[in-house]
Amino acid sequence: MTELDNEMHRESGSKSSSGRKHRLSAHEVLFYEGDRADRIYEVLDGVMMLYKLLPDGRRQVVYVLRAGDMLGFTNHDTFDCTAEALTAVELQVYETREVATSPLLQHYVNRCLLSQMEHLHEHTVLLGRKSAMERVATFLMSLVPDRGGANCAGPANRDAPDMRSVVLSMTRQEIADYLGLTIETVSRVISQLKRKGLIKVEKQDSIHIQNVCGICQLTGMH
Amino acid sequence: MTELDNEMHRESGSKSSSGRKHRLSAHEVLFYEGDRADRIYEVLDGVMMLYKLLPDGRRQVVYVLRAGDMLGFTNHDTFDCTAEALTAVELQVYETREVATSPLLQHYVNRCLLSQMEHLHEHTVLLGRKSAMERVATFLMSLVPDRGGANCAGPANRDAPDMRSVVLSMTRQEIADYLGLTIETVSRVISQLKRKGLIKVEKQDSIHIQNVCGICQLTGMH
DNA sequence: CGGATGCTTGAGAATCATCAAACTCCGTGG
DNA sequence: CCACGGAGTTTGATGATTCTCAAGCATCCG
Numbered sequence: 001m002t003e004l005d006n007e008m009h010r011e012s013g014s015k016s017s018s019g020r021k022h023r024l025s026a027h028e029v030l031f032y033e034g035d036r037a038d039r040i041y042e043v044l045d046g047v048m049m050l051y052k053l054l055p056d057g058r059r060q061v062v063y064v065l066r067a068g069d070m071l072g073f074t075n076h077d078t079f080d081c082t083a084e085a086l087t088a089v090e091l092q093v094y095e096t097r098e099v100a101t102s103p104l105l106q107h108y109v110n111r112c113l114l115s116q117m118e119h120l121h122e123h124t125v126l127l128g129r130k131s132a133m134e135r136v137a138t139f140l141m142s143l144v145p146d147r148g149g150a151n152c153a154g155p156a157n158r159d160a161p162d163m164r165s166v167v168l169s170m171t172r173q174e175i176a177d178y179l180g181l182t183i184e185t186v187s188r189v190i191s192q193l194k195r196k197g198l199i200k201v202e203k204q205d206s207i208h209i210q211n212v213c214g215i216c217q218l219t220g221m222h
Numbered sequence: 223m224t225e226l227d228n229e230m231h232r233e234s235g236s237k238s239s240s241g242r243k244h245r246l247s248a249h250e251v252l253f254y255e256g257d258r259a260d261r262i263y264e265v266l267d268g269v270m271m272l273y274k275l276l277p278d279g280r281r282q283v284v285y286v287l288r289a290g291d292m293l294g295f296t297n298h299d300t301f302d303c304t305a306e307a308l309t310a311v312e313l314q315v316y317e318t319r320e321v322a323t324s325p326l327l328q329h330y331v332n333r334c335l336l337s338q339m340e341h342l343h344e345h346t347v348l349l350g351r352k353s354a355m356e357r358v359a360t361f362l363m364s365l366v367p368d369r370g371g372a373n374c375a376g377p378a379n380r381d382a383p384d385m386r387s388v389v390l391s392m393t394r395q396e397i398a399d400y401l402g403l404t405i406e407t408v409s410r411v412i413s414q415l416k417r418k419g420l421i422k423v424e425k426q427d428s429i430h431i432q433n434v435c436g437i438c439q440l441t442g443m444h
Numbered sequence: 445c446g447g448a449t450g451c452t453t454g455a456g457a458a459t460c461a462t463c464a465a466a467c468t469c470c471g472t473g474g
Numbered sequence: 475c476c477a478c479g480g481a482g483t484t485t486g487a488t489g490a491t492t493c494t495c496a497a498g499c500a501t502c503c504g
Contacts, residue, residue, distance in 0.1 A: 052347050054442050060350040062343045075336040080343055113335050114297040120342045121284045121302055125274050127349035128282040128402030132492070172451065180350030182493055187452055204451070204501065220276055354460070394483065404461055409484055426469065426483070 020093040024085040033082045040072035046089030047169040050081040061178035070112040127180045130220050135179040136189040137218035148216050162212045242315040246307040255304045262294035268311030269391040272303040283400035292334040349402045352442050357401040358411040359440035370438050384434045
């Protein structure tokens, strides 16, 4: 069941979406920058990224999409970014005209747009003003639900250690291209955090944060 | 007449907007990050910026708004950025409920959102991957209409010099905070461009580009 | 078990930031 | 109209951070 279905039930009980689904395996491209845009998509499961390339090959990942996020909307008739799966992904497909005729769908798309805009503003601050350490710390905190934001829940209780395992779902290169750094810098910062005892690298793709508050203090937002 | 009025006439000929206007003088703040959000605004004349601050005072300008741009939409009930006038500004004010009940207004807001999103993607590439020179060149090109984009008009004709005067409407500090640089770096890059004979600084606020194509070549997009 | 991909570490270089000082522009008031 | 003052800008010297290049290492998967 899609997030939109959930919302439909909550808000009006109207019928479910048409049900066209699409699957991608890891690192498969959904669409390329410049492709004709005729559908929008909702991520049901898995992780995707939007990125842009400069002619000399430099890449910037502009957005990371998770379950509930939508992608594919555009002002023009072509996509302004390339969309690629980071993991295996399941998508809900919506036709453009389907969106135009459903006020409910339109409303949900709008909410997604506003939420993406807000996140892009935050990421702009990260890219424009934060140090490498602050960028990586912010990235790690973004993977811990209910922590680090405006309404941070704080440590669970004062005695229990403030730990949490997070799955990156991205290679070092993808993280670097997301944070505006090089792969070496990302690696060095992670090693620093290891040496400080703030994290443990469980697998390349999975990090155990030993002290969530400690990482949060490094984000530049406190 | 607002851009929205224009669109209304083009698309449906419906009645003009309610007509509540608001004026700001240069460097006046329209709203602060965290303020309760109950209206949205359209810039009719002048230039504004949205910015965010880190607790230690670092500032990042996340968007520059010009005539036709809208601001003030949010997912929550508070603004995620501060909005400040860069020049004297005239605004059209819309109540939130006004937007909710007007499909036409909603449609226009949506177009603005999508256009802002696209621009934020471009700016993300600038902040994440471009050199200081490329950032300043990109900034200058953004002030030259019909040039540098996907459908660049090219030099007017092959014999005439490819020149153009642009008004910055921003101090060096504001430009630096927009481009993720320091004021000194912005100044040094401008001096380099002067020495190369690509630009002349007419007033602090006004630059004569001697060779638009030459600047465009420095944006990293060619 | 072995190969390949991805990750880490080191040394050196480049870019940009910082600190400090001098200069220019611009509006004000004499 | 010109002198003055202050804000904003430019320039220089130095330093920190991050990038680049290169090599070695770990991890993952067949």
